[in-house]
Amino acid sequence: MSQDRGDRVGHRLDGRLVALGVTGSIAAYKSVELLRLLEAEGAEVQVLLTPTATRFVAPLTLEALSGRPVESDVMALLADGRIGHIVVADSVDVMVVAPATAQWLGAMANGLAADVVTAACLATSAPVVVAPAMDGEMYGHPATRANVARLRDGFGYAIVEPESGPLASGQTGVGRLAELGRIVDAVVAAIGSRPVRAPGPELRLPRIAERPREADLDGRHIVVTAGGTREAIDPVRFIGNRSSGRMGAAIAAAALDRGARVSLIAGSVDVPLPAGAEITRIESTAELEAALAGLLGTGGSRRAGFDALIMAAAVADFRPRHLATTKLSRGSAMSLDLEPTPDLLAGAVATARELRPVPVIVGFAAETGSLARAVEKLQRKGVDLLVANDVSEPGSGFGTETNRVTLLAADGPAEGWPLLTKREVADRLLDRLAGLLDGRDAAAQTGASEVPQESRS
Ligand code: CTP
Numbered sequence: 001m002s003q004d005r006g007d008r009v010g011h012r013l014d015g016r017l018v019a020l021g022v023t024g025s026i027a028a029y030k031s032v033e034l035l036r037l038l039e040a041e042g043a044e045v046q047v048l049l050t051p052t053a054t055r056f057v058a059p060l061t062l063e064a065l066s067g068r069p070v071e072s073d074v075m076a077l078l079a080d081g082r083i084g085h086i087v088v089a090d091s092v093d094v095m096v097v098a099p100a101t102a103q104w105l106g107a108m109a110n111g112l113a114a115d116v117v118t119a120a121c122l123a124t125s126a127p128v129v130v131a132p133a134m135d136g137e138m139y140g141h142p143a144t145r146a147n148v149a150r151l152r153d154g155f156g157y158a159i160v161e162p163e164s165g166p167l168a169s170g171q172t173g174v175g176r177l178a179e180l181g182r183i184v185d186a187v188v189a190a191i192g193s194r195p196v197r198a199p200g201p202e203l204r205l206p207r208i209a210e211r212p213r214e215a216d217l218d219g220r221h222i223v224v225t226a227g228g229t230r231e232a233i234d235p236v237r238f239i240g241n242r243s244s245g246r247m248g249a250a251i252a253a254a255a256l257d258r259g260a261r262v263s264l265i266a267g268s269v270d271v272p273l274p275a276g277a278e279i280t281r282i283e284s285t286a287e288l289e290a291a292l293a294g295l296l297g298t299g300g301s302r303r304a305g306f307d308a309l310i311m312a313a314a315v316a317d318f319r320p321r322h323l324a325t326t327k328l329s330r331g332s333a334m335s336l337d338l339e340p341t342p343d344l345l346a347g348a349v350a351t352a353r354e355l356r357p358v359p360v361i362v363g364f365a366a367e368t369g370s371l372a373r374a375v376e377k378l379q380r381k382g383v384d385l386l387v388a389n390d391v392s393e394p395g396s397g398f399g400t401e402t403n404r405v406t407l408l409a410a411d412g413p414a415e416g417w418p419l420l421t422k423r424e425v426a427d428r429l430l431d432r433l434a435g436l437l438d439g440r441d442a443a444a445q446t447g448a449s450e451v452p453q454e455s456r457s
Helices: 026-040 059-064 084-091 102-109 116-123 136-138 142-155 179-192 247-256 285-296 344-353 372-383 422-445
Strands: 017-024 046-047 094-100 127-132 165-167 172-176 221-226 261-266 278-281 308-311 318-319 338-339 360-367 385-390 403-407 412-416
Touching: 017 026, 017 116, 026 059, 026 165, 026 179, 046 059, 046 084, 046 116, 094 102, 094 116, 094 179, 102 116, 102 142, 116 179, 127 142, 127 179, 127 403, 136 142, 136 172, 165 360, 221 247, 221 285, 247 261, 247 422, 261 285, 285 344, 308 344, 308 422, 344 360, 360 372, 360 403, 360 422, 372 385, 372 403, 385 422, 403 422
Parallel strands: 017 046, 017 094, 094 127, 221 261, 221 308, 261 278, 308 360, 360 385
Antiparallel strands: 165 172, 318 338, 385 403, 403 412
């Protein structure tokens, strides 16, 4: 949420996984600050330490700050049997070695993989950034110069040259680790516009076990729609869309993990649907409308049978006015007569207003280009929350593992979230939803309006 990001200087590394290799120089203490700067740009950081680096900076410090176990033993296997430095090499978007000692430059220049940092650099096809730090005489020695030249010219590594200034020896000279902002800039430049290499957490090193989210949706009934609708033209053809159902399935799985009862209404999807959800399969907008009507109820009881509706499905906007009952054969030309579909979300909001307690309704808005239309959609549809994303942006939208969304709320400012996995988007969305539901219940207890948003009136 926006508070999490208040101290960020930018989002240049949103969604990126950066390996930070630290070698045994006195400047190793600066790696702690470098890690924080990389995170401030939106990166997740995986730290690799050489054995000597562990004498300058405590692994525990870097583990606590990065949220990931530090890799420091080239012979160690992960708990699941994978080789740690190979998983790092295969999953990171960039490797940065800072500080890089004369010893490490020599080992790297010769491909001697006795430590995790050299081993991961040898094994990766990600770009590598190297920031040397050492005594001035050592940096000027022809051996060091030759090693640096080999890394830069032979391997294509980006070298962030050290700076001139007071050194640990008490002397002054060229050898101080470059200013950390320059190293971050070099990391950003090295990635350029490359696609995210391993967006799925299963391809990365595990994080230190996260505190399980509370079962804050225990006792709640959440309805989620997912996937695309298909509108039949004839018995074999249909008009469909590119929705994979990933976002809706992620929301359903996250809600189940938080203790909710989940009804999942799924159209066409290319992902497995979470076990534990009560699944209704639909194909067309009309079938989705009928399934929603079943849940919302029409007339009769004003008691809501669910607490929230999350409309992640990509619903057709148009459908053939007439369905051909036999397969259409190829003619010289053909035109389809399309009619608009009903806006199911707007209809659900209208029905929900009559229910008690009033369910919270969440919509999605897939846009291409500006998100300005999403603001208008939030108001027009009368939803409590609208998750808007630009589906034309790399890493966002249909079929991707990740999403960069803006959350619009009827009762507050818009929040731009960084590039996140769809599961992370789901969890952040459910954080907001849980808060809205708690607020609704608290208001009901104190006798205040049960309608959570002013805009509903
Ligand atoms: N939606 C719906 N019924 C429709 C079309 C869309 O319920 N016939 C829902 C979607 O599930 C989504 C939200 O409305 O939660 C926004 O969908 P989107 O396609 O972005 O908006 P539209 O209503 O189609 O508006 P526009 O055509 O102006 O983009």
